[in-house]
Amino acid sequence: MKLGIVTDSTSDLPNNLIEQHALEVVPSILILDGKEYADGFGLSREDFYTRLASLHPYPTTAAPSIGDFASRYDFLLSRGCDHILSLHAAGTLTAIINSARQAAVDFPDKITIVDSGSLSLGLGFQVLAAAESAELGLQAALDAIESTRKRLSVFAALDTMENLKRSGRVPGVIAQLGGLLSIKPVVEIKDGHVKPIGATRTMKQSDERMLNLLLEMGDMERLAILHTNAPTRAKELLNGAMNRQPNFVPRDILFVNVTAVIGTHLGANGLGFAAVKTDDGR
16 A cells, blocks of 8 residues: 655644655645745745734734645556545644645545644654655555554743733643733643643743653654744754763754744743654653
């Protein structure tokens, strides 16, 4: 079986990995000043985050259309794929997967839709696991996704709660932390939900919390340091971890400035990581 793999731009996968695994990535939509941008086109992430605080009206986001997915499915099937695995951001946090499911209706028994329950490289690492197992068939790819998901952790320390409050996507976080906009929430993305695990008053405290969470991971198969236009903080996080435990990090580490479609809801100057433990979890 020749298996094609489709994901969406919230997977945050670098272009070299997209090309290496012949992935089809459907861009989400960023709406800025009344103009629609396909995620990753026409506006750099750096420019977006630099402008974010001053934008009025505030940007919004939208899922790709049903047609956007249908065209990718049709393309892969026309190129000889026997089946397509379409893996997307958590359906509890975005409508992206709904468009994929509706598009799949026109391709009976040809499309398998999977909700990753995550975002950014939490999704991206599941996509990579599937791609690396694709030659063994659909079930092998699904097993690889499940294995990765069980060993996956995604954490973030946000600079402000204002963007979460404005987005309306995760009201539970606001309620549990009392709606205090002056604090800096630390959250985990798990099983499709943004779960508050603490809050700090200063950036230094946030960075220390993230460092401790990273060190607690133990041996890792994959690691991505995530940020929303905060590259210095991202590098300091990795350096801090390596200084304390020089041999604990995997060989290939991704540094990712998170896509604007996610950053619209998280805000600038955030820091996080996505990690997949080794099979033995040591």
